[in-house]
Structures are given as C-alpha cells and as structure tokens.
Amino acid sequence: MKKKHAYYDIIIIGGGPAGLTAAIYTGRAKLKTLVLEKSFIGGSASSSSEIINYPGFPSGITGLALTKLFHEQATLLGAEFKLTAAKKVNFSTQNDYTVDTFRTIYHAKSIIITAGGIPRLTNAKNEEKFLFDKGISFCATCDAAACENKTILVVGSGNAALEEAIFLSKFAKKIFIAVRKDESQLKAGKAIQSEAKNNPKLSFIWNKSVSSFNGDTYLDSVSLKDTLTGSEETLPIDRCFLFIGYTPDSEIFAHQINCSSAGYIKTNEQMQTSRPGIFAAGDIREKTVRQIATAIGDGATAAITAGKYIDSITNNLPDI
Ligand SMILES: Cc1cc2nc3c(=O)[nH]c(=O)nc-3n(C[C@H](O)[C@H](O)[C@H](O)COP(=O)(O)OP(=O)(O)OC[C@H]3O[C@@H](n4cnc5c(N)ncnc54)[C@H](O)[C@@H]3O)c2cc1C
Structure with a gap:
C-alpha cells in the first residue's frame, strides 16, 4: 500500500x-x-x-x-x-x-x-481485574484520601515506594511494605530507609512477592509468596500500591x-x-x-x- x-x-x-x-x-x-x-x-x-x-x-x-x-x-x-x-x-x-x-x-x-x-505491573494472578478503581493504585497523591483508616500494602523497595508509604501513613491505619529481597538489599537511600523503619505505622515484609490479588469485585487480600522457601500466605488488605517502576x-x-x-x-x-x-x-x-x-x-x-x-x-x- x-x-x-x-x-x-x-x-x-x-x-x-x-x-x-x-x-x-x-x-x-x-x-x-x-x-x-x-x-x-x-x-x-x-x-x-x-x-x-x-x-x-x-x-x-x-x-x-x-x-x-x-x-x-x-x-x-x-x-x-x-x-x-x-x-x-x-x-x-x-x-x-x-x-x-x-x-x-x-x-x-x-x-x-x-x-x-x-506503570510497571507485578504480573501476579488477577492483577488486571483489580487495576485502578478496584484496589490496585499507582499514585499515593491521587488516592491517599481513599485510604483513611485502611490497611494498605505497598509493593516496592526504592525511594518512591518508601516516600509514598510514608505519605500514605498520614491517612492509613497500617501499611505493609512487601520487598522481594532481604533488608540488606533495599534500594532506597539510607535516610528514607531510617525514616520508614522508625514510622510506627509501617512494617516491612522481607523476601515476599505478590503471587495473586484476591477479592470478589474489589481487592480484599493478596497472596504473598516467600521468595526463599516458596511458601504462601494470605494478607487481608483494603488497597495495594505498586511502586515498582x-x-x-x-x-x-x-x-x-x-x-x-x-x-x-x-x-x-x-x-x-x-x-x-x-x-x-x-x-x-x-x-x-x-x-x-x-x-x-x-x-x-x-x-x-x-x-x-x-x-x-x-x-x-x-x-x-
Ligand atoms: C489510575 C491513575 C490515576 C491517576 N490519578 C491522578 C490524579 O488523581 N491526579 C493527578 O494529577 N494525576 C493522576 N494520575 C497521573 C496522571 O494521569 C499523569 O501524570 C498524566 O496523565 C500524564 O499525562 P501525559 O500526557 O504526560 O501522559 P499520558 O496521560 O500517559 O498520555 C500519553 C498518551 O500518549 C499515547 N501514546 C503513547 N505512545 C503513542 C504513539 N506511539 N502514538 C500515538 N499515541 C501514543 C498514549 O496512548 C496516551 O494516551 C493518575 C494516573 C493513573 C494511571
């Protein structure tokens, strides 16, 4: 042609x-x-x-x-x-x-x-089903107001993940941060790491990756896979933020x-x-x-x- x-x-x-x-x-x-x-x-x-x-x-x-x-x-x-x-x-x-x-x-x-x-995705099971309005977010500034008193999972280990988790802690009740590797391999800078570790609302979950997003129409839990042992556990959450690039x-x-x-x-x-x-x-x-x-x-x-x-x-x- x-x-x-x-x-x-x-x-x-x-x-x-x-x-x-x-x-x-x-x-x-x-x-x-x-x-x-x-x-x-x-x-x-x-x-x-x-x-x-x-x-x-x-x-x-x-x-x-x-x-x-x-x-x-x-x-x-x-x-x-x-x-x-x-x-x-x-x-x-x-x-x-x-x-x-x-x-x-x-x-x-x-x-x-x-x-x-x-935004980069995790490629875990059911991810597409919960994107944007159904429980998976990519922007703390945009969606923080919906996190008032909620339990949140943040996925990521760089500066963006920790900065956004700290910002979300002004709204949420509890924030878990899932990191694929162990503490020694956190990508974020030392200052932001120490701020995050001292924030009482934040808890790191080391050596874990999301294997599945779960819920009926809205996300209500994630399955987390241990990257060392392969064992799985379910974590009930209200919303998940992906900061993996x-x-x-x-x-x-x-x-x-x-x-x-x-x-x-x-x-x-x-x-x-x-x-x-x-x-x-x-x-x-x-x-x-x-x-x-x-x-x-x-x-x-x-x-x-x-x-x-x-x-x-x-x-x-x-x-x-
Ligand atoms: C779910 C979600 C919620 C958000 N909420 C907020 C919010 O509440 N407040 C806020 O300020 N920001 C929010 N953001 C961020 C905001 O949407 C972006 O910062 C903004 O859209 C960036 O605008 P842009 O024009 O640079 O790029 P984009 O909005 O990404 O637009 C780029 C466009 O280029 C097109 N394109 C790409 N390649 C080609 C090609 N080769 N040929 C032709 N077209 C092409 C794409 O299809 C796309 O339509 C949100 C983002 C997301 C994903």
Missing part, C-alpha cells in the same frame, strides 16, 4: 493531558496542529475515577470528564486528531520531520512528544534523541530535547513529579517554545 503524505506545522504524539494542553496552545497560536493518539484520547488520567487534586474542581472530577474538556477545547481551537499510532519517526531532516503511521506519513516543522508511559513509551524515539538509561526523554526547562524542533512534555520526560498539573505545565511550555522555534525557522531568525 502506497502511503499518503500530509503536512502540518506541529505534530503532537500522544493525546493525554500534556498533548491536549500543547494542542490548545498551538491551536490558539493558529499553527496547523495534528495530535496522534494510539488508543484513547485523555491518556492515563482518563482511568482515574476521581481526581481531587486538579485545580478548579473542588468537588473532584472524573479523569474522563476532565480530559474530555481538554479535548473539546483543543478541537475548538483548531487542532486535528487522528486515532492512530506513531509507528516510526525520522528526525534527521530539520524542518521536515516525519511520523509514520499505518496509512499516512505525516510531515511537520516541529514535533512535541507527549507519549507518556505505563514506570515504563516510558519512548522506544521509537530513543535512538534519535537523548534519553536516560530508564528511557525517559531528556529536556531542558523549555522542553527542548537534544534535537532542534523536537520537544517532549509530560510523564515521558525525565523529571520528578508525574501529575496532571505538571503534565499540562510541560505541554504549555513545549507548545510556546515550539511556536517560537517555528517562527525562527520561518523568518530566518536566530535559534531560540
């Missing part, structure tokens, strides 16, 4: 909060904008049943309703949307970057990558722009990557806080900088 070619000022890869915000700004700046989304417009935020930390919605809002508003606003301002995956990119010809999709090769002067990523969706970009060893795209504060005219925003970039509020800030910055970049190449101005 011979592919069609189509031309834009800016292509945004990923229709989550960062991409939708970038589209609002580039649309408003009258740049011919295309957003490519491979699965669902709204991104990861749309799987949240209640967002209570996004400004402007004091009684909370569902992720779906919030991102629908972002989408509506971007469309009203002129951004176009295609539900298709960016399969391959070519960043070698400046001012004519290409994004290859199933039917079409899209060309643009500038590209904003907002492809996000997905995050996989940025950066594979198709990794060989053309600088990424960290974990696959996050490196940018400066203007969201510029190592290649002129290629920007990255939101959860896919190397940064410390991954929230809707930070994703939209990144998206706005990337769009404004990309607009200036296009101005500079169109009018032969010095580089931004």
